[in-house]
């Protein structure tokens with residue numbers, strides 16, 4: 001469904017400098033997959049999505065999406081994909097159902113076909129009761145469902161969603177996910193989405209691709225990435241300063257790397273906490289060091305990012321690595337229908 005090779009995109013900014021937003025990414029996504037595309041602010045997620053949806057020409061590299069070249073045949077790509085950008089796709093002046101009919105007409109459906117299709121997507125996204133309302137009167141979650149409905153009018157086999165659940169309350173987020181998962185189960189739609197919510201990517205997506213500074217740094221199932229790159233965490237609380245120092249030295253000998261120390265708490269990473277914790281406690285006891293509390297936790301995708309980059313995703317969100325000028329010419333509009 002998606003085959004990209006060496007896709008890059010640079011932007012010229014004021015003063016003649018260039019921002020390398022995407023630096024040579026390769027992506028292969030097979031039909032029916034649900035892929036979460038993760039990365040901190042400014043990592044290159046939206047730029048990648050805009051290239052794959054043919055909204056933005058790449059500086060170099062190639063990609064076929066839904067069987068067509070994004071540069072040579074953007075019209076054929078747009079006819080076969082749906083794109084739900086970060087901003088709302090519907091206008092304010094028409095009723096929800098009319099927005100959907102107009103979208104269908106833009107994609108070349110006859111008026112009768114567009115009406116049938118509007119009713120189908122209204123039912124699919126549980127929007128029937130809101131069909132006569134204007135988009136401006138809908139709640140955030142309802143509007144997001146309308147955005148998804150708009151992206152589905154022409155029955156695309158591949159749907160790109162740029163942060164579909166951002167800014168919604170937990171209940172609306174769960175509801176959006178229910179619809180996304182249903183789309184895949186009932187229609188086999190291939191889904192490629194960006195999200196800031198690591199927990200969502202972890203539990204919902206079968207595959208996670210992590211991008212940082214415009215390069216793909218990890219690609220696999222969440223479980224694979226966590227066990228290969230992060231490992232379990234053991235947290236031990238010690239009684240005294242000298243116990244803490246001894247516990248840290250023993251942890252370093254056992255794992256081959258320095259543990260993290262906060263006050264009288266030592267944290268270490270191990271492949272399997274279930275077997276490593278008893279071993280560590282025995283080593284502490286033989287050294288006459290008493291732990292007063294011990295706990296273990298499974299790794300998260302944030303731990304994977306930390307292991308790969310030395311930063312947490314959350315830290316990276318607040319301190320974007322590259323400072324750029326204004327994002328001129330940026331667009332989140334849906335692709336122009338063919």
Ligand SMILES: Nc1ncnc2c1ncn2[C@@H]1O[C@H](COP(=O)(O)OP(=O)(O)OP(=O)(O)O)[C@@H](O)[C@H]1O
Pocket residue numbers: 011012013019020021039040041042043044045046047048322324325326327328329330
């Ligand atoms: N039109 C543009 N002009 C100049 N720089 C741009 C433009 N569009 C994007 N950039 C820069 O390219 C880099 C990647 O931006 P992009 O929007 O792809 O990141 P992102 O991962 O989607 O971030 P976010 O999570 O904040 O949406 C950033 O440094 C951004 O400032």
